[in-house]
Amino acid sequence: MSKSSRRHFIKKNILNGLFLTSAIPLLKADSILESKSSITELNFNTNDYNSIDWKQIREQFLFAKDYHYLNTGSLGPSPRIVIDTVCKAMERLEISTNHGRHEIDETHEKMANFLNVTPDEIAFTRNATEGLNIAARSLRLKKGDEIIISTHEHVGGASPWLALAKDFGAVVKLIDLDFSGKKNLQIIKDAISDKTKVVAFSHITCTTGMKLPAKEIVDLCRSKGIYSCIDGAQSLGMFPIDLRAINPDFYASSGHKWLFGPKGTGVLFINKSIIEHIDPVFAGAYTDSQFDLNTLTMEYRHSAQREEYGTRNTPITLGLGSAVDFINTIGIDNVAKRGRELVTHFRKGISNIPEIDILTPESELYSASMLTIRIKDKDNLKLNPTLNKEKKLRMRGIYENNINGLRISFAIFNSFDEVDLLVNSLKDVVKA
Numbered sequence: 264m265s266k267s268s269r270r271h272f273i274k275k276n277i278l279n280g281l282f283l284t285s286a287i288p289l290l291k292a293d294s295i296l297e298s299k300s301s302i303t304e305l306n307f308n309t310n311d312y313n314s315i316d317w318k319q320i321r322e323q324f325l326f327a328k329d330y331h332y333l334n335t336g337s338l339g340p341s342p343r344i345v346i347d348t349v350c351k352a353m354e355r356l357e358i359s360t361n362h363g364r365h366e367i368d369e370t371h372e373k374m375a376n377f378l379n380v381t382p383d384e385i386a387f388t389r390n391a392t393e394g395l396n397i398a399a400r401s402l403r404l405k406k407g408d409e410i411i412i413s414t415h416e417h418v419g420g421a422s423p424w425l426a427l428a429k430d431f432g433a434v435v436k437l438i439d440l441d442f443s444g445k446k447n448l449q450i451i452k453d454a455i456s457d458k459t460k461v462v463a464f465s466h467i468t469c470t471t472g473m474k475l476p477a478k479e480i481v482d483l484c485r486s487k488g489i490y491s492c493i494d495g496a497q498s499l500g501m502f503p504i505d506l507r508a509i510n511p512d513f514y515a516s517s518g519h520k521w522l523f524g525p526k527g528t529g530v531l532f533i534n535k536s537i538i539e540h541i542d543p544v545f546a547g548a549y550t551d552s553q554f555d556l557n558t559l560t561m562e563y564r565h566s567a568q569r570e571e572y573g574t575r576n577t578p579i580t581l582g583l584g585s586a587v588d589f590i591n592t593i594g595i596d597n598v599a600k601r602g603r604e605l606v607t608h609f610r611k612g613i614s615n616i617p618e619i620d621i622l623t624p625e626s627e628l629y630s631a632s633m634l635t636i637r638i639k640d641k642d643n644l645k646l647n648p649t650l651n652k653e654k655k656l657r658m659r660g661i662y663e664n665n666i667n668g669l670r671i672s673f674a675i676f677n678s679f680d681e682v683d684l685l686v687n688s689l690k691d692v693v694k695a
């Protein structure tokens with residue numbers, strides 16, 4: 264087999280694997296062979312927002328042209344360049360029989376720049392859940408210590424703290440959020456007691472796409488000596504994030520949602536101001552700065568990367584770096600603006616359908632590119648698979664907190680035409 268046909272064979276089978284494991288019917292996918300081999304070859308005309316070539320951006324994604332994927336909040340598809348980076352790195356490292364560990368330092372740097380922090384504050388994980396578990400466990404909370412979380416947390420955002428309650432007798436205090444977004448800081452303030460050790464909250468809730476005032480919550484926590492932990496699964500890649508300005512103790516996110524990174528990638532930010540006060544959850548190769556078994560010496564690295572124990576999946580981590588490059592090529596401000604425009608277009612489209620309630624605040628202060636609706640007097644959870652099957656509209660039913668809603672994610676590959684199709688389909692649903 265020639266080199267290029269072997270590469271074709273590997274890619275083709277990887278892609279087939281991806282699609283076969285999906286719950287969606289098998290969709291005809293494009294090949295990634297037309298992929299540009301370097302990020303610098305991608306040009307979407309981003310100098311002027313109004314001339315950005317969104318169609319060409321859509322071309323970078325493999326899912327079928329007539330499939331209306333509005334579920335980035337659950338899983339972000341990866342563009343060609345990311346898949347290509349992973350495949351090439353996998354092939355190269357298999358040929359050279361190396362793990363390529365040192366190569367991921369470049370990705371630490373890319374991610375740190377993307378979030379405006381330093382590379383030694385960035386650790387790579389498998390997903391947001393893992394990052395949140397590391398954060399929760401590293402605080403060594405004790406019986407009676409209080410943790411504040413909200414009723415809007417994802418199971419992956421809540422479970423790490425519930426596990427601390429089970430294992431160590433920490434107390435989880437549950438708060439209900441204000442759907443308008445306005446009172447959430449005050450609600451958290453009111454819930455704080457002298458036993459509160461952590462406030463853990465979603466930057467963007469998975470339920471209604473509501474944005475929480477992250478900086479204000481973090482400032483409040485710091486003023487009271489309380490740790491702040493942000494679940495950023497829904498915010499990373501959705502809009503610009505300056506973590507230095509927000510300055511939380513922890514921020515954990517997935518790489519495989521709004522950043523469109525490879526599946527099974529995640530990021531954990533640990534503020535350098537606390538790194539010496541917390542112990543890593545796991546220890547092993549790469550977590551130490553000094554190790555001598557004979558003298559039983561082991562010192563942890565003065566870096567968040569002390570959490571990256573053992574052999575890692577270098578190709579997907581490089582793919583995550585490529586995802587950051589991809590977003591940077593478009594510009595994160597442009598990404599955020601596009602999301603808002605699609606949301607606004609959708610809001611306008613359904614404004615004269617009284618049977619539809621919008622559960623997400625409208626203000627940009629309290630929302631971004633994801634929105635949840637509820638069609639009155641309908642089982643919205645049942646509507647979701649129906650719209651998927653009949654109209655090829657893929658959304659996410661929201662069962663959390665008994666919301667009974669439909670969550671719609673507006674991403675860079677979505678178009679105004681798709682939004683119109685969604686609006687018309689909802690009109691039909693309401694009439695039926």
Ligand SMILES: Cc1ncc(COP(=O)(O)O)c(C=O)c1O
Nearest residue numbers: 390391392417419420469496517
């Ligand atoms: C707010 C929030 N937190 C955590 C998660 C879990 O993410 P992961 O599967 O990357 O751990 C999700 C997934 O949808 C989420 O929406």
